[in-house]
Amino acid sequence: MAEKFKAPRGTFDVLPGTMPQRERLIRTAGDIFSRAGYGWAATPVFEDTALFERGVGKSTDIVRKEMFTFEDKGGRSLTLRPEGTAPICRAYVEHGMHKLAQPVKLAYSGPFFRHERPQAGRYRQFHQIGAEAIGSDSPLADAEVITLFSDLIEELGVPAVELRLGSLGSLDARREYLEELKSHLRSREAELSDDVRERIELNPLRAFDSDHEGTKAVMTDAPQLLDHLDTADAEHFAEVRELLSTASVEYTIDPTLVRGLDYYTRTIFSFVCDRLGAQSEIGGGGRYDGLIAQLGGPETPAIGWAAGIERILLALDEEVAAPGRDLFIAVAGDGQRAKAVALVAELRRAGISVEIDLAGRSIKGQLKHAERIKAAHTLVFGEDDSSRLRTRGESEDRQIQPSEVLEAISR
Ligand code: AMP
Secondary structure, eight states: OOOOOOOOTTOOOOOTTTHHHHHHHHHHHHHHHHHTTOEEOOOOSEEEHHHHHHHHOTTSHIIIIIOOEEEOTTSOEEEEOSOSHHHHHHHHHHTTGGGSSSSEEEEEEEEEEOOOOOBTTBOSEEEEEEEEEESOOOHHHHHHHHHHHHHHHHHHTOOSEEEEEEEOOOHHHHHHHHHHHHHHHHHTGGGSOHHHHHTTTTOGGGGGGOOOHHHHHHHHTSOOGGGGOOHHHHHHHHHHHHHHHHTTOOOEEOTTOOOSSTTOEEEEEEEEETTSTTSOEEEEEEEOTTHHHHTTSOOOOEEEEEEEHHHHHHHHOOOOOOOOOSEEEEEOSGGGHHHHHHHHHHHHHTTOOEEEOOSOOOHHHHHHHHHHTTOSEEEEEOTTSOEEEEETTOSSOEEOOGGGHHHHHHO
């Protein structure tokens, strides 16, 4: 026998058994987004590698280790998108969206790719859903996008989710703090993990995110950014907190919160579900006031988030039953087949969900199959031109003409 194939490591198939959960998630998010004036956008699954190097940051794990990068036949370096914000910002600049009324409010969903070590909740191809409000520095925008996320969690019914909130301050104001943090790290260099030690100069904030015991000990008495915010940043953060409380969104302040991408400024946040084990973050995001300018656009403040669809589904761990069919048409003899096929086409065009046997089953097998697909009604074409309608939950069949079936089942 020929060798069989498997889906590549870290990827998975979504089959009809679990697709309804995904569809419900996207539908729920779509409703929430459209009520708040966010429109769906879609960008290509691959982009110029330099977009992510510049946008996500060369010192990040994503760019250093996790990108699926390849050369196309024209010698260009392309990368399967590891995240959605840089591509959305690229599109904002490319299409001159700064000329539109601001902020531009966009939502997206689709597959993303990171070459990480696969484990529960961590894949090499995963799916995110996200929202971005581009062109406003108002704390109102921060509170709005965070509330959208919180509403999504609420409407889906994801249990045990906590919102953690922090602020990184603006880039200029952060500089002084970073020097202080670096000297703290340098003074205890020997205790740090190799990874953190190598990145003291490039990305010292990442030390807060380390699982390494020695590093964790060093970080317990590290200076904290929240104590070093300048007045403007501190006021901005206070307003965001107040607006969230006004919108009845609960949060906890996490002074050690950092994120894995370089572009964040001011507000950052993370939604965590404690039922998820090691990969407990459902999603997160923050402000990225410098990114659009970094990608060649005008200075444009912005904020957004991304949530992992698989993480949400794992946290929900729910079964969404596939809907049953309105009707199954069972055909006893070959003579009636053409009539049945015509009726199926007509009813489907009229919006009825209807199936007919495609597998050569006996009439008994067809009736069993109608049960299996949870058909609300079954129309049985007899050998002799007669037909009868069987309705779930009713003991008696009814004699009816095929032409009457639409009316009979629409009642
Ligand atoms: P990030 O773009 O790194 O801020 O991640 C946002 C969210 O995407 C995370 O909170 C996860 O829910 C999800 N996510 C990120 N990486 C992966 C992955 N490798 N597998 C599954 N979900 C992921």
